[in-house]
Structure formats: C-alpha cells, structure tokens
Amino acid sequence: MAGSGIVPRKTMSPPKSLPYAPLAYRNREFMESSVTRPLRILAEYFDPRERLRQEGVAETIVIFGSARVFSRAAALKKLKQARTGRDSAQKRERLHAARTAVAMSRYYEEARELAQRITEWSQTLGQRPRRFVICSGGGPGIMEAANRGAAEAGGKSVGLGIEIPFEERPNRYISPELNFHFHYFFMRKLWFSQLAKALVVFPGGFGTMDELWEMLTLLQTRKLSRHNLILIYGRKYWNEVLNWRAMVRWGTVNERDYGLLQFADTVDDAFARVRSAMESHHLKIDGDWGT
Secondary structure, three states: OOOOOOOOOOOOOOOOOOOOOOOHHHOHHHHOOHHHHHHHHHHHHHHHHHHHHHOOEOOEEEEEOOOOOOOHHHHHHHHHHHOOOOOOHHHHHHHHHHHHHHHHHHHHHHHHHHHHHHHHHHHOOOOOOEOOEEEEOOOOOHHHHHHHHHHHOOOOEEEEEEOOOOOOOOOOOOOHHHEEEEOOHHHHHHHHHHOEEEEEEOOOOHHHHHHHHHHHHHHHOOOOOOOOEEEEEOHHHHHHHOOHHHHHHOOOOOHHHHOOEEEEOOHHHHHHHHHHHHHHHOOOOOOOOOO
16 A cells, blocks of 8 residues: 555465375374374284184184293204303303203294194194184294294294384294284284183293283183183293192182193193193184184
8 A cells, every 4th residue: 555654465376276185094103193092903903803814713722932942953052152162150151051941942842843733633624714723922932933833734823923122023934924013912912812722831931921821810700711721831840930839728819710720741741632622612613713
C-alpha cells in the first residue's frame, strides 16, 4: 500500500503435488521406537507361527544344554594345545580347563546321538505333518549337537536363537527355513513351549536352568499338559548342582511336583523314555497342527 510502509509479500504458488510421505511400516526410526514395541512383539509371534506352519512342524522335542560344551574332536584338540609350552600356573589352568572340556564332551556326543535317533524314529511317522522335530536354542555346544544329530539323520530341526551381546552365530546344522532370531526372551520362551512335547535337559548353566524352571512352572500350574516329558540327562552333573529332593524335604514342592521329573544317564534310556512318552500321550494330534 502506498505510504503505509508495508511491503507486500511475494505470493508463492504451491507445488502441484507433494511427494508421498514414507509408509509408516517402512520408517525404520518409527518401527524401532518404543511406540511400536507391541508390533515388534507380534512380529516375533507371527513370523515363527507362519514359517513353522509352512514347514508342517506339528510338535517339537526340545533339547537344552550348555553352549560351552565342545564336541569330542574339538575338546581333544583343545587338550593337545594346552599341553604345549613350559610348565606354569597358566599352563596348569589351561590343562585343567581342557581336561574338563574332554570330560564334558561326552554330553555333546550323547545329545547328538539322541537327536539323531529321535529324528530317525520321527521320520517313520510321516512328513506332513512333521512329528517331534528337534528344537534347540540355535547356538553352539549342546544346541549345536542337537541340530547336528537331526541333520545327520536327514531330518529338519529348529533353532530359536536370541539377540544378546556375547552369543555366537547360529550353528550351521539348523534347517535354514527353521532358523529363528529373537529379540525378546519371553517370545523365544513361548516358542520353546508352544509346540514342545518333551524337554531334554543336558548339563548347562544359568540359561539352561532358566528354561527348565520356566517349563516346570508351566507344567506345575497346568499351563502345559502334564503329559509333557521333562527329562533330566546326566545325574552326575545335576545331582551335584541341584538337590532336587531337598525341595521336597523343605516342603517347597510336593511329591507330585517332583514326579514331573524323569532322569536318564544313557542315550538308550533317554530315547526309550522319549519314545514311550510320545507314543503313550502325543501320537494323536489335537486341534489344528502347525497353527
């Protein structure tokens, strides 16, 4: 306006069109935010559910145990290396660790053989659905032995890995299409228990015990069928680590709870117990398998 001292703004023409905003589910920053945590949790349920269904996995036999147990060949190699060099406190410590590794390697080889025998038997039951598929935590040690035995029998096996700072990569014996990787421990535990009809617990540490107590609690509270088998393998180890009967004496569990446990010290005994439990209680498929 003349004399007003106001400078008129230059009118800008709006663009003919705006670019599309990014799709929310392709926005990584948004999808990894705290707001979308429920979506990530659901993804860790539906992805395994669909992939297991596609592969026709009806039930699993879960094998737990330490990630720190070596195969016999690897343990003997470790012992040979430990024997080199001059005598010293450090060498004696290495030798002790290596000799322990050799002694513990029996559990790797026995888990491997047990998984192989279960898989050979399960394959006689047909392929659609796949019955009593070996399932492990997907890592090294006893987990590797379980997947390895299944692979050597020509069968598929499941690996339920977890994202933690120090865990090694998935072992190479897992069936690629059944290799899972979880962020949330509770979703991983859900898939351990969802299809499991038996849990075989080899010597292990905190993680193995965590999974054992989880399954025992679900059985005790009847969130899982009491026909599900809990088989403790290797009494020489477990009886030193845990005093099972003391819990009964102190009244923190009763005889019925203690009866949820079975024990085995040989592959023959373990296989016979697994097969008998499956044939007695689980050969008939209940409901919509694989869903």
